Amino acid sequence: MKVRVQDSPKKTQLLCGFALEKSDKVLGLPKLDAKTSQVVKQSLKDIEGKLGKMIIIPIVGKKQFQRILIAGIGKKEDITKDTFRQISGKIAQKARELRLKEFSIISPPNFVIDQTSSSAQIVQGVKMALYKFEKFKAEKEQNSPDLTIIVSKSNKILQAIKTAEIVADGAIFTKSIANLPPNECTPSTLANFARIISKNKMKCKIISKPELKKKGFGGISAVGQGSKNEPKLIVLEHNKGARNEKPIVLVGKAVTFDTGGISLKPGAGMDEMKFDKCGGCTVLGIMKAISELKLPINVIGIIPSVENMPGGESYRPGDIIKLYNRKTAEILNTDAEGRLILADALAYGEKHYSPKAIIDFATLTGACIIALGTNVAGMVSNNEKLSKKIFESSKNTTEQIWELPLNQEFMDMIKSDVADMKNMGIGRAAGTITAAAFLRNAIENTPWVHLDIAGVAWTQTATKEKSYNPKGATGFGVRLVLDYLQNM
Template sequence: MKFSMVSGDVLKLECGALVVGIPAGGLTPTAEALDKASEGVVSRWIEAGDIHPCVGKVAVFRDFPGCKAERVVFVGLGKCKARDFQRVLKLGIDNAYLGKEVVLTTLEWLPDEVPEWIAEQSGFIACTALDRPKNYKTFDINWKKPKNIDLYVPDENKDVEKAYAEGVSVGVGVQMAKQYGDMPANLCTPKFMAEECMKLAGSLGLDVTVFDEKAMEKLGMGCLLGVAKGSHQKPRMVVIEYHGGKKDDTPVALVGKGLTFDSGGISLKPAKGMDEMKYDMCGAAAMIASIATAAAMKLPVNIVAAVGFTENMPGSSATKPGDILKSYAGKTVEVLNTDAEGRLVLCDVLAYTIDKFKPKCVVDAATLTGACVVALGNDIAGLFSNDEELAVSLMMAGDTAMDPVWRMPLDISFTKALKSNFADLANISDSRGAGACTAAAFLEEFVGDTPWAHLDIAGVANKSGKEKGSTGRPVPLLINFLKDQAE
């Protein structure tokens, strides 16, 4: 699909579908123009209920009188707020997909919002609304998409045009993260992901370093390697560098958990729903997609993304409950539960990244704990941080991107709960309470004084049931955060 701007008389636009908002208690400028050109048809049909202003109600009409569009798609906005915008626009595009060229009139929909924000969100939804997960069926319907989705602006506006293009770029990044997340684990292996990172780096001019098992052994990454021991798939750590800022600027570090499949290891997970453990690498996928998107947008900031890829399997050589592993940082960890493996991967990658690159801040993302899902559900990610300024920046970026997070507590009591009689730390608490908080407290032990934030995305990285699939979150949040860091 192509994405561009169109202007001029909206009624004279020759397009496959014109998407028009209908708010409660009034008409947008385009709806007013259609009403006038059709001699009051819009008003009469609203009164009759054929067009409804209720949020999310959609009505599609061919050959609507007074305009040259093949179809007009009316979308109910109600008293539309920013939180409803993505949903109602997606519904509009879903119902306009038969048109070869779709024109959006969204700049009229939220009069209290900044036009650039509306344009960016419009670009993002235009890019992602018609996404369908890749499948491997021998026969499938050929899903046709519009050739163009254009944003209507009454007059040319470079800032709005730039924002629309940036929204599309974020959408492309989300699609990348979703593509990797949805792949089956027999295809999406640590080796495959390392090769993908190398291809990506080559196409975008990024620096990439891949560490195999022997290289990680030399580095002393005993925790990450301990997770990998039960699988015949060899682990990889990949470090990608983007040099968009000044040469001497310290980078922003992104760290991702890349469990390409997590069976739980010896502490085996229940069979039901275990297929979704292919999504345990969504944190790593998001970090790869974020640095690639930042590079494509040429953001003036230095970024390093470090991701650890492995499987967690119950093989004959697998790490066992009670085993003690030595981390890159030198701390020893008693493994009380092999299904608390993500923190073992992250602690080594975090410590290495901080030691090697001395970043000004580091953000990690991981599908880390079911406890975070219990606490926050499936719409809001958990945010833990040792730095107030960094935490606020991430919360604001999430709000702007409609990719929200909620600040969760870090406290010495959570660290104390990880006490072990045999090692510096246990990888889980002996209590069932505050599982997301103790996991974050474990990671905090490996970041020192570096400003650090941990995003627990277990609830938001993928959907289950009929809508099963990766969401690509938190790529929108991270790109907004990186844009702020570049200013």
């Protein structure tokens, strides 16, 4: 899909404009002949500018527009950035449904919303809404119509559109990998993706099974030892900031398939455990976008990747393992594996990079879905300043998060009688927070934010429908963290 920018509408198969609720005009629509103007006025009455309502008007005769689409955006005071992302996504899907080769969207004037912002959201909405995971289908949807944005050209707007394309492509890259089935995506596959995006742009280091054991990555080694697909620790380095500037470290859980190990999961819904790699895929998407944006900062991406399988060499409930930071963990449940591999990666990132902040992403706990549902991610942090910045970026990108507490009472819930800690809390109480408490033990003093994305990483039964999040992986966290990094 190509994106073009024009100052005014030219010949197009579909000219699309927005209308406010109960308005008698389409925002930015050029002057039309009397007959077409009358039809447009009547169509406006039909949809009343209600949010999400659309109507298409065929244009008779040899005109520069074959059709005009009017999309309602609701009341002016209720408009958000996500309004244009969501509605533009719907427009794009309609254009594809009509099998068009191209279509044009008029960016609304500044009195509605800043045109720089709206143009960026239009691009993001269109690109992400047109994404389809069709790798394994014999008959593929070939049609992805090109987009033309009608807006007054300026360097600021052109740059915002270019950035929006890269950010959207980062989210799509994340979705494409996260949607891969487990037989097509092992820890080695993820390592290859990292190598591909790092070429001539970033440093890439892959730590494999023998070295993982030798260097004391007890969590990653234990969880991965039951599978013939060996574990990997993937490290990407984007060093474009000052040499003495401390980096941001991003850590993403990537369990390419999670059976639960010896503590086997129920069969129903186990196919969705291909999405247990979404945290790592998020880090890959962010790092790809960072390198393409050429952000003048230092960022390290660390992805511990394993396949959690039952077998003769699997780790067991009752085992005691030594993590990278030399603390010991009693294993009560092998399905609480994500915190083990993350603890290793977090400790490694802090020790080797002395970062200014650490952010981790993980489909960590089903308890997070019980607590917050499937549209809000859980956040746990040891630093109020960092968590506030992440929360602000979540509002900017409409990737919702909610902060949960982490005090000493929760830390006490994972104390073990026979080791430094155990990998489960007390019963089902505060499951999301006790998992975060385990991770907190891996970090000394670095500002840290943990995002539990178990409910939001892919579309589930209660997931709110969004045009730019088709069924499957959502790429949650890519846009959020890129917003945070760009605002630094």
